[in-house]
Amino acid sequence: MKVTDNSALEFNKLLNRLKLAAYISFIIFSGILIAYAVKFGSFTDFWDRFSNLPDDWSAFGSLLSGASSFMGAVGTVGVMVLAIKQFKIQQKQIEAQNERQNKFEKLQQEKWETEDEMIKQQRFIEHQNQFITYINNFESYSKFKVNNKLGLYKKLFPHNNHENIYLISSFNENGSHLLETAKNEIEELYFYAHSYEIDTHVLFGLLIKSLEIFNLKYPAPPISGDIFNIKYENSGINIFRLDCFFEDLKKIFESMAMFSNSNLKIRYKLPEKKCLYNLERFAIENLTDLGFEAKIFTTCNGVKELIALQMEVKKFSNIGLPFEPIEFSNHEYMKKMASHWERIISFINEDEQIPNELQYKLSEFNSARFHNSVAREMYRKRSNRL
Structure with a gap:
């Protein structure tokens, strides 16, 4: 608006100057005619003073031509100046319009980018919340709870962020895949736990380590037979219910596989020469010994x-x-x-x-x-x- 107002003001000033120049040229033209009439004729007997000679009219025509040429020159120059000024004003208006358009487009682009960023962030948060809902469903029928749910989400979707949302779990930077790794480790642990010849200390360590796969913890009060780990925290693994523990591992795995659109499934398989009392044997050999850094509640x-x-x-x-x-x-x-x-x-x-x-x-x-x-x-x- 400021550029338009200034241009209109300047244009009006120019028009006023051109009007003044036109008035001056008209006065000069009129003055020449009056001077000619006074010098070469009388105002008395006006019609009788007109000459019948062509040479007189030719001289008078030359006088009119010279006087009117000045007025025409002033008008032509004025029109040219006016056109040039109007062109410049239009150029300024176009430049101002382009500047406003560029500014508007820049603001609009920034707005779109901000909205796009907000949408991506909202999608990322919603995806995390959906994952937490799946984990909460698991916790509703399991004695175990997941510690640091967002940390587990990061394990399952290592490349998800506000910019990129992947609905299928992927490999991390180390080349490992949480679900594939968990499937292999849990199936091997189940097979190993029921093998006839095993190192019971290794079995106990692997059982405790399996809790770390899904950040599992046991916040409920302990019951008889629960194993307290080396830090004297209740692991939630009960010597009388080892199969229940493996069932919980299977349930949380299935919840995460379903959420990440994976068709991986845990299939437990017993060895041909199986032993179903390895954990009890470990307890008899070690946990009843006060010198061992673990105990049974x-x-x-x-x-x-x-x-x-x-x-x-x-x-x-x-x-x-x-x-x-x-x-x-x-x-x-x-x-x-x-x-x-x-x-x-x-x-x-x-x-x-x-x-x-x-x-x-x-x-x-x-x-x-x-x-x-x-x-x-x-x-x-x-x-x-x-």
Whole structure:
């Protein structure tokens, strides 16, 4: 607007100057005619003073031509100046318009870039939130929780950022793929955990390491049989429920594979010469030793004897004895389960024709449980008397 206003003002000034020049030239033209009339004629008897000679009219025509030529020259110059000025004004207006257009296009481009950046950022955040929703669904039916969900998202989608959103998981800079690596490690761990000849220390280390694959932690209160790792944190791996732990690994793997549009699946396979009590054997060999940097949490007495009983039963049964470790502190529950186990063991003994060893292990457990129960009752009565 400023350029347009200034141009209009300058144009008006120029028009006023041209008008003044036109007035001056008209006055000069009129003055010449008046001077001619005064000098060569009289204003009396006006019509009688007109000459009949062509030479006189020719001289008068020359006078008019000279006087009017001056006026024409002034007009021509004025029109040229006016055209040039108008052209310059139009040029300035075009330049100003182009400048405004460029500025507008620049602002519009910046706006589009900002909006595009916001859309990309929103898509990235929404993709992360969808991933967290999948993980929350896993946590709703699992005892494990995922520590640092966004860190796990970064493992699954190492190249995702605000600029690029990939819906399929990819390889990281080291050439490894989280799902493929996890699938291989978990399947090998399952096979290794049930192999007959293994190093139980290696097994324990691999089980703890498997938690790191998906950033798993166990925030719930411990139950009897839970293994505390070397840092004396509850790993959530229960010696009586190893298969449950592998089932949780499979569930979170499937959730992440589904989210990342992967067709990878975990398929557990048992070795031909299998052993289903490796974790119990590890517990008997190490965790009951106070010198080892790990321990088993328990709320009842006779855990060592119970582990030995479970290990013996698993030689004949894939799942061992059916019970709830969370109820171990319940004396009535343990009493009922002891009777139930005795019936199961009798059935196994009849089928396998090995009647002594299982019954002996059960008797050891009942003795340890009863002995400690009696000791606690005697201590309670003594405290009451004092």
